[in-house]
Amino acid sequence: MRLPDDLPTFDFYALRLHLPEQDITGDRTASFQVSQRPAAQINGNLVRSLCVGTATPLSATSTSGSYQWLRDGVAISGSTSLTHVPTQSGVYSLSVVLDGCSAVTPAVNLTLNEPPTAMAVPQGVTQVYAPATVALLGSGGSSYQWLNNGVVVAGATEAVYQAPVSGTYAVQVTSPAGCTALSVPVAVSVLIPLATDELPDWNFTVGPNPASAAVVVQYTTTSRADVRLTLTDAAGRIVWTQTWPGASAGAHRHTLDMPASAGTYVLTLTVGAQRTSQQLIRQ
Secondary structure (H helix, E strand, C coil), X not given: CCCCCCCCCXXXXXXXXXXXXXXXXXXXXXXXXXXXXXXXXXXXXXXXXEECCCCCCEEEEECCCEEEXXXXXXXXXXXXXXXXXXXXXXXXXXXXXXXXXXXXXXXXEEEXXXXXXXXXXXXXXXXXXXXXXXXXXXXXXXXXEEEECCXXXXXXXXXXXXXCCCEEEEEXXXXXXXXXXXXXXXXXXEECCCCCCCCHHHCCEEECCCECCEEEEEEEECXXXXXXXXXXXXXXXEEXXXXXXXXXXXXXXXXXXXXXXXXXXXXXXXXXXXXXXXXXXXX
């Protein structure tokens, strides 16, 4: 039988069966006490989407008693407090037992999303000479934020980033579910060529630039001197060098073959003790 919901609790009661139509009256039962049904609820929204590794514990508010968390209606072993850290998606609820009476909270439908796999991949060499940049490609998310030495780079929110200065670059990616991950950092070196004297009377030109096979180098010297042309790659390695000892004053023109590998190079013209450089792009 069901007792009235408004029956005062903690009082003692007894029952006696009485059927007046049949003039039947049963014996009185032993006395019993009516206890209050426990009340409990899980705090927060009943539908949640969280990220693995960053999920906050489920917490509940309840009267005193003993507790048992359930996932999909099955007791979770060892989870017997008012909080539970979920490790799987599912429907969570809390069962509370007090003085032999029990109650189960409304369920929380929880989805745990895996974090994305963030990657930052150089699209070529990672050491260049300014004003060249190092191209980095981020992957693994639907949105991106680049960082240099752990500091957010303002406006760098595309998958591809051209790093203009030296540093340790990483990309933070965000998945469609809102989960984030940070890539392994990439060390980038953007070297500044050594300063040289301004030599406007040399008329040092190199073309075409970018080049596909060969370039024409032109310059003008004002006195007899040793002349040297040196081509280095983005890592500072000498690709080739050629010297003209005691070159006469005047206009000079040379056709030079470019390396087979595409990339950024630096051509340095040295006249006597002075030098100047130009950056070349091999397509």
